[in-house]
Amino acid sequence: MEILGKILGNGARVKIMRLFLQNRGKGFKSKDVAKRSRVSFDIIRRELRLLSSVNFIKKRSKTSLEWYFNSLFKYGEEFEDLLVRSDTLTKEAILNNFKKIGQVKMLLVAGVFIKNDDSRVDLLIVGDSLKRSGIEKGIRRLEAEIGTELVYAVFNTKEFTYRLSMYDKLVRDILDFPHEVLFQGKGFLELSHTLTLNKF
Numbered sequence: 001m002e003i004l005g006k007i008l009g010n011g012a013r014v015k016i017m018r019l020f021l022q023n024r025g026k027g028f029k030s031k032d033v034a035k036r037s038r039v040s041f042d043i044i045r046r047e048l049r050l051l052s053s054v055n056f057i058k059k060r061s062k063t064s065l066e067w068y069f070n071s072l073f074k075y076g077e078e079f080e081d082l083l084v085r086s087d088t089l090t091k092e093a094i095l096n097n098f099k100k101i102g103q104v105k106m107l108l109v110a111g112v113f114i115k116n117d118d119s120r121v122d123l124l125i126v127g128d129s130l131k132r133s134g135i136e137k138g139i140r141r142l143e144a145e146i147g148t149e150l151v152y153a154v155f156n157t158k159e160f161t162y163r164l165s166m167y168d169k170l171v172r173d174i175l176d177f178p179h180e181v182l183f184q185g186k187g188f189l190e191l192s193h194t195l196t197l198n199k200f
Contacts, residue, residue: 012039016047018083018147020057020069021076027066038144085115089145091182097138102130105157105188110179112148120173123152126160126188157188 008014015037019028028036034044048067051057056079058070069076094113098104104127111122123142125135135154143150153170155163163171 012037012043013047013050014083015039015144015147016044016051017056017079018145020051020067020147021080021084022147024069024071027060027064027068029065030067033067036144037147038141084147089113089142093145094142095182097141098125098135100131101125101127101134101138103128103185104130104183105185106181107183108174108179108181110174110177111151112146114178114180116178119177119179120151120170121153122150124174124179125152125154126157127185128156130154130156 008017016033016039019033019037030044030048031041033039033048034041037044039047048057052067055070056073057067059065059067073079094109095107098107104125106124106126108124109122110116110124111119113122123139132154135152139150139152153174155171160171164175
């Protein structure tokens with residue numbers, strides 16, 4: 001993100017461009033862009049004017065309040081390769097969003113993070129004494145970075161273990177489909193004989 005921000009001018013522009021690229025065909029009012037990208041409204045207005053001036057975004061009518069990605073933008077595919085299809089977040093950057101949410105036993109990513117559209121979730125967190133508000137804040141920060149809403153699941157250790165033993169479809173689908181384990185706590189190692197924690 002830091003490198004892309006330097007190349008493209010600033011981190012806010014990267015977030016905004018990624019938001020439109022990830023949501024082609026969907027319109028956003030200026031206030032919605034500010035909320036989704038977690039960027040101040042003054043910066044949003046400036047960046048939207050700039051992106052409009054180069055035809056990256058457009059309004060569908062003069063009276064419309066919503067901005068859309070311009071499908072005729074000359075370099076759309078190139079920017080999608082750079083901002084969406086490339087690996088935009090490091091393992092550390094993802095984990096840093098969930099440092100103070102409780103006793104995390106395992107955190108894995110799938111879906112948008114590994115470019116797999118078949119995944120049931122984008123992120124799974126297993127742990128105890130987890131703070132839902134902290135998790136939601138971390139999710140919102142990640143959504144602002146990658147430009148799309150995340151599907152995620154959260155379980156305490158007891159519930160996760162029970163679901164796993166009962167061959168719960170959601171849990172099995174998460175583990176059987178491609179995923180990457182970013183963190184596995186020491187207290188979680190006793191489940192290793194049951195879990196198949198493959199990295200893809």
